[in-house]
Amino acid sequence: MAALAILTCRPNSHPFQERHISLTEPIKVGRSVARARPAVNNGIFDCKVLSRNHALLWYENGQFYLQDTKSSNGTFVNNQRLCKGGEESTARDIFSGDLIQFGVDVMENNRRGDKITHGCIISTITLYHPDGREAKPTPFLNTPNLPGITIQSQDLYQLAQYLQEALHREKMLEQKLLTLQQLVHNTQEASESGWQALIDEDKLLSRLEVLENQLHIYSKNHSEDTVRQECVTLQEEKLQYETTAKESLRRVLQEKLDAVTKLSDLERSLSNSEEECGHVKEMCEHAQNELHQLAEKYQEQLAAEKELKDKLQEAEQKLTEETDKAEQEKHELTEKLEQMLQQEQSLSTKVKPGSLTSL
Incomplete structure (x- = not known):
């Protein structure tokens, strides 16, 4: 393989x-x-x-x-x-x-x-x-003499990666929010321009209506040739106004279509941003939980180490006491032995050789 x-x-x-x-x-x-x-x-x-x-x-x-x-x-x-x-x-x-x-x-x-x-x-x-x-990878933190668990470098590195990724996604979300704000601003401007174009169109239609009324009045008060000439002039002006109105309406519709498209893109971007934000939030919570667990395990190992140190100190104290007690007993036995030797010597001096032969 x-x-x-x-x-x-x-x-x-x-x-x-x-x-x-x-x-x-x-x-x-x-x-x-x-x-x-x-x-x-x-x-x-x-x-x-x-x-x-x-x-x-x-x-x-x-x-x-x-x-x-x-x-x-x-x-x-x-x-x-x-x-x-x-x-x-x-x-x-x-x-x-x-x-x-x-x-x-x-x-x-x-x-x-x-x-x-x-x-x-x-x-x-x-x-x-x-x-x-x-x-x-080889673990960089290992405490084999203490009860508990081993913290490996991979766990801490994975936690660091989660935090870095969360920070990166937070920056990306901030940039996307700024982009969304710019898109909303542009959409508002496009809407205001569309409304202004509609108002201009209404003004043009009102102007055409006024001109038609004037044409009707002129047809009553002027000769046929004069009215014909005025009609031609008014027809040209009407055509010009209609052309201008249609162009304005076309621009308004195009701007409205662009605004709708941008709004749709904005909604999709907002949905994606919310999903990414939720994912980042979950990863941050997971990372915090892992960090909290590592901190608890570290505190538990510190407590176990302190308990072992206390037991070791207590054992050393008992050993010192037992050693002192043994030394004292040895000293007492030595004194008793010297006393017994002195008694034996005194008894030996008291015993005479003649008494032994008579016996």
């Missing part, structure tokens, strides 16, 4: 299908071209911000490596760029659970003057050795 790398799309990434890449040889990561198209088993992405030869991913001597191959927009591991743009980086060892980013978000203007953002590739990588073991 060969080593395996799985790239999972992050919510803030340019969308792509999850990749399962077999690392039998160094795998190229880059932008799709005519001869290299995206697939579930390669590192080619349909993303404009990637270079054709963006990076290399391979497995060697039990370790996974990633290298930037002179890309324009850079390669990032856990939000750290490997090298400057246009330079080739050194090989960077990576682990399962790392956040891998290829390129950066790029904003450009389209033909209509609107700004379009081209997203980059952001993924969570999962790595497996040829024997099926996951290539996890």
Whole structure:
């Protein structure tokens, strides 16, 4: 079996299908071209911000490596760029659970003057050795002598990633809210312009009605030739007014259509923003809960350590007391032994040799 790398799309990434890449040889990561198209088993992405030869991913001597191959927009591991743009980086060892980013978000203007953002590739990588073991990072905090649990770097790093993503989404929401406010302002201006055009149209119609009344009065008070000439003049003015009114009405309808379109886009953007806000809120709450749990576990381990220290101090105190007691008993026994020796000597001096022979 060969080593395996799985790239999972992050919510803030340019969308792509999850990749399962077999690392039998160094795998190229880059932008799709005519001869290299995206697939579930390669590192080619349909993303404009990637270079054709963006990076290399391979497995060697039990370790996974990633290298930037002179890309324009850079390669990032856990939000750290490997090298400057246009330079080739050194090989960077990576682990399962790392956040891998290829390129950066790029904003450009389209033909209509609107700004379009081209997203980059952001993924969570999962790595497996040829024997099926996951290539996890080494824990940096371990307390084997204390009861409780072990806090690993992956947990804290995942928590930091959640917080960074929440901050990023908060900034994106602020930008979208500013855009929404600008769209609402433009829609209000377009509506005011439409109402003004309708008012002008009403004025033109009223003017036409007044002219028709004047024409009727002139037909009674003037000769037929004069009336005919006046009619021709009025017809020309009427045609001119009607043309102006139709043009104004066309502009009003076009502005109204643009306003309706912008309002629809605004509603969709607002719906997407609310969904993203809800998602960010859930992630923030989840991150806060995890942080609270880690803090509680840390306090529990501190309490256990304090309890062990108290027990150790109590045992040392008991050992000191027992040692003092043993020394005192030894001293007393020594004194008794000396007394018994003195008594034995005194008895020996009192006993005479003649008394022993007589016996």
